[in-house]
Amino acid sequence: MLASFLSIAFLAGCGQAPQSQANTQGATGSQASEQKSAGGAITVYTALEDDQIKTYLESFKAKYPDVQVNIVRDSTGIITAKLLAEKDNPQADVVWGTAVTSLLVLEQQGMLEGYSPKGIERVSPAFKDTKEPASWVMVTHDQEEALTMADKIVVMNHGEVVQVGAPEEVYNKPANPFVADFIGAINFFHPSRFAWQQTDSERLLAIRPEHVRLLPHESACALPAVISELEFRGSFYRLFLECQEAGQADSELLTLDLLATEARKLGLSRGQNVWLKFPPENLLAFEQEHAAPGQGGAG
Numbered sequence: 001m002l003a004s005f006l007s008i009a010f011l012a013g014c015g016q017a018p019q020s021q022a023n024t025q026g027a028t029g030s031q032a033s034e035q036k037s038a039g040g041a042i043t044v045y046t047a048l049e050d051d052q053i054k055t056y057l058e059s060f061k062a063k064y065p066d067v068q069v070n071i072v073r074d075s076t077g078i079i080t081a082k083l084l085a086e087k088d089n090p091q092a093d094v095v096w097g098t099a100v101t102s103l104l105v106l107e108q109q110g111m112l113e114g115y116s117p118k119g120i121e122r123v124s125p126a127f128k129d130t131k132e133p134a135s136w137v138m139v140t141h142d143q144e145e146a147l148t149m150a151d152k153i154v155v156m157n158h159g160e161v162v163q164v165g166a167p168e169e170v171y172n173k174p175a176n177p178f179v180a181d182f183i184g185a186i187n188f189f190h191p192s193r194f195a196w197q198q199t200d201s202e203r204l205l206a207i208r209p210e211h212v213r214l215l216p217h218e219s220a221c222a223l224p225a226v227i228s229e230l231e232f233r234g235s236f237y238r239l240f241l242e243c244q245e246a247g248q249a250d251s252e253l254l255t256l257d258l259l260a261t262e263a264r265k266l267g268l269s270r271g272q273n274v275w276l277k278f279p280p281e282n283l284l285a286f287e288q289e290h291a292a293p294g295q296g297g298a299g
Helices: 029-038 050-063 076-085 100-108 143-149 167-172 177-182 260-266
Strands: 002-005 041-046 068-073 094-096 138-140 152-157 160-165 187-189 203-207 213-215 223-232 236-243 252-259 273-277 284-287
Touching (some): 041 076, 050 068, 076 100, 143 167, 160 167, 160 177, 177 203, 236 260, 236 273, 252 260
Parallel strands (some): 041 094
Antiparallel strands (some): 002 138, 152 160, 187 203, 203 284, 213 273
């Protein structure tokens, strides 16, 4: 999951569900209040499925083993009705995994509070609430949307925050292979591909498709490849290349992004032999224990 925001990184959760309590002791609101008063308990309303809740709870319990989490699951509609009924005496500490339409209903009842962060004047009016203080939060799986709209990006994996940073930082300096693969396209490969370069054989290497250099003629210290597919994407072409060096049994699929004007100038076509160079300054290296999501191709 990727959460992007217009001033600070923040992950919002909302929800509830039927009386199939999805935690240890799915307590009612009043029971949760009694437990909370004794200390160490929170009540969560959510519409998420049991398997989704389990993943997040495992991460939460690992960090906060002494906190009792009482999950109350129900449909979005019932959650909304409960929140409205409990407006003057809230029973939930967290509302997690409910619909945006529910938030709109709550807003109409004056149950949501706006927030105008520092630097709000720098946000494009197209992406900004006209009210003062403003109300907003965005959770998205669309990487381009996040990179375009956010000042900070929070990348989460199975409920764990794995990286927080500016869009440029997260894209160009991903913390691990998961982030590299999640934010944009990426090629993963083993250092053995670069026997002619000084690389750490214990680390997994990666490079963005736009950083791979294509040479139309054979060159020293370049990796031979064959164009297996070309995709026209408007201002650029995405090339899918099969790489297989002498002595290697299996070929490897890599991707390369090339400006459309350059691709037309070179007259590229399927089955054409080309050579690839990987600028050292654009290579990313990760510890091998971080398994690559899809080694040998762009994500």
